[in-house]
Amino acid sequence: MLTLFQMMVFSQTNPQTKYIDSLNNLFKKSPKDSSRVILLEKISLAYANHDPAKGLEYADKAYKLATDLNLKNRQAAAMAMMAVNHLAASNAEKGIEYNKKAIEIYKTLNNKKSLAAVYSNLSQIYLRQGNYDAALEYSFSALTVYDQSKEYRNKGIVLENIANIHYELKNLKKAKTYYMQVLEIFKSYGLKTDLARCMGNMSRVEMDIENYPKALEYLKKALEINQELGNKNSELINLTNIGNVYSKQKQNKKALTYMKRSLEMSEKLNMKNSIAVNRGNIGSIYLELYKESDQSDLTLLQNAIKNTEEAIRICDSIGFIAPKMEFSQILTEAYSLQRDYKKAFEALQEKTDLSDSLKTVEANQKLSILETERAKSLKEKDLVIKNKELEIIRLKSEKKTLFYSLIISILVITFAFVIRSFLQKQKKHNQILSEIKQIQSHDIRGPIASILGLTALLKERPAEDLSKNKLLEGIEELALKLDEIVIKITKNSSL
Incomplete structure (x- = not known):
């Protein structure tokens, strides 16, 4: 049995005919400016869950008008609308492509708020593809923006997305922790619509751990809030899920009541995908009721076949x-019980073909993810190599600078040593000159003066004077002393 849950994509606007007509009337009267582009975006969004092909037409019109008016911000918004409609048409790859185009424009405009919204949408797409790493990466990118801007509602929505990812990963304890955190945020800020949606998602955890009373409690509270606010789309989802919980508990009559209420609302809103799901679920319940009975009431079996066939036709x-694969399985069993084995075989063949087709799609999606990851890895490796090259250049530059610094340091030290040596020698030289000067003024000039004096005396005395010999001895002694001094000067001057 198929379950419907409210996992945010871009919006939950109901594609009602009256609503679209009112937007078209406003569009006709609007001037050719940004307000007209916004109306085209709203019409595109209204068609998303109803007629994605039509939604794409309006998104394309919005993009062309935004381009003509040179409105970059609205061009990005139109790209995001294309992504929503492609996703509604089950074309996840195109959804990713257009969201990334929107991101590039928003980045150039530094529009962080819109960037965060697209990050959140990309997270949803990757979640549907089973690429949980990418889903978490984009969710946390959005969360960073909302944390900084203190946008608590959007922060709560992103945290809810993260909880949804953990739910898909079967980390039920972690998912529940995030859901409880989100419920507190929505309660404290009085955000009833968001609170109801989160309660609906929280019920999944309770269903998986087979706590059905608690799951019903969350769903019925959500239903009450949505009925109060007039959120028809969310209301029919709650009705479907309540029917599923009763079906899990084998309370098929109660389940059938809620499924029929959901079908009635789906038909009023003309939501074909929801009509298909509800028809298939009703067919499944009728089949269970027939198997529970004594199998004499063929009306139950006929209702099972009728509703399931209609579900497949709509699909x-x-x-x-x-959903067709599950519906084909229901039909196979129902035709077998009716003993129409030919139709049973055809239904089984349909299921097999669908299974092969879905496996091919899944394989292609996985291949695409792997290619994306490979490209990402190559870019990261290329970046690492470039960083290493820059590091090598930096190190070479530092090495060269260090070499020159070392050379300069050596030259400075050598120069300082030479100067110091020169100054020391200069000091010694000055000292020697001083000593020479002292020797000249005292040690040399004194003996010379004495010699001169003695010589004078010799000249004054007669030649036969007996003291002549003594005078000559004195002259000789002084001459020897003078000779020693000269030797000393010569020795000091050679240093």
């Missing part, structure tokens, strides 16, 4: 492939 008309 074919809107290209809603995913």
